[in-house]
Amino acid sequence: MQSFFDHFQKIYGERWPALYEALVKGEQQVARKNNLSLVDDLNTKKWSSFAEKPELPGCYWIPSGQHVQPERNADELLDIYIMDPASVMVARALDVQSGDRVLDMCAAPGGKSLVLIESLKEEGEIFCNDLSPERRERLKKVIQQYVPRHVRDRVWVTGKDGVQFGLKEPASFDRILLDAPCSGERHILENKAAQDEWSPRRTEHLASRQYSLLAAALLAVKSGGRIVYSTCSISPAENDDVIRKLLKKKKDAVRLVEASLGVGGERTEFGVVYLPDQCGFGPLYFSIIEKT
Ligand code: SAM
Secondary structure, eight states, rough: HHHHHHHHHHHHGHHHHHHHHHSSEEEEEEEEEEEOOOOOOOGGGGGGGEEEEETTTTTTOOOTOOOOOOOOOOOBBSEEEEEOOHHHHHHHTTTTTTTTEHHHHHOOOOOHHHHHHHHHTTTOOOEEEEEOOOHHHHHHHHHOOOOOOOHHEEEEOOOOOTTHHHHSSOOOOEEEEEEEEOOOOOHHHOOOHHHHOHHHHHHOOOHHHHHHHHHHHHEEEEEEEEEEESOOOOGGGGTTTHHHHHHHTTTTTEEEOOOOOTOEEEEEEEEEEOOOOHHHHHHHEEEEEEEO
């Protein structure tokens, strides 16, 4: 763990002790209302009395120490999905429009997919992809629990390695979310086995996988289409540096889109980051790229 500490002390300097404390503390979560379900009487729902911020409509901020459980509405669908507010902002940054053909390249367990599915409204389709069979089962269950049958007809769950989309489905999607596999330092701090596996080299290795997935997303998106690249890492090597590499290697094919900070975001060189010492949730980084 000493090398982990030294590594992030070097990156974050005086900020690191506070960031470390915030990472080991539980994060703020929201109960995001399932807008695809019939809404039962809100007065009977415990979560509907929690604060809702104008920047994040439909998300109810769960006060610390309180627990809420999703419940079935009259149509048998679950009423809320508990998630990190930053994840909602990242999925909304993709700006999915009704009628779009969307790829969620690394989708399981599916919190962000649900936000994207809602944005499709009456038309369009979404491919929720994940390489892991176990995580894909969880994803299918989430879709069954939250998405009505008639909408599910436009939701496909696939199990490819994301890099395959580049060559096999070039210029096929209007919108791609690449919520990439990453170090996930909050998880590392909770898990002894993950701590033993951590090293700066592992971060570099992940960064190169992330770049391969991003390059594939660039091939798979249509001209004028949008990619949101995101990670739950605090490591710049897995965040801005991946985007820097793309901008350098594909400079004639991409343009950065300025992201809104939303609630609690901080601007980085190429995107926005939510760090828990500042906003109480995250970590989550994202950058928006348009194919020119
Ligand atoms: N987007 C998800 C959500 O909001 O619920 C979280 C995704 S998690 C950060 C990253 C996912 O990428 C994992 O579920 C993992 O199984 C998947 N994955 C890892 N390598 C992959 C690859 N090469 N292609 C597709 N999925 C991959």
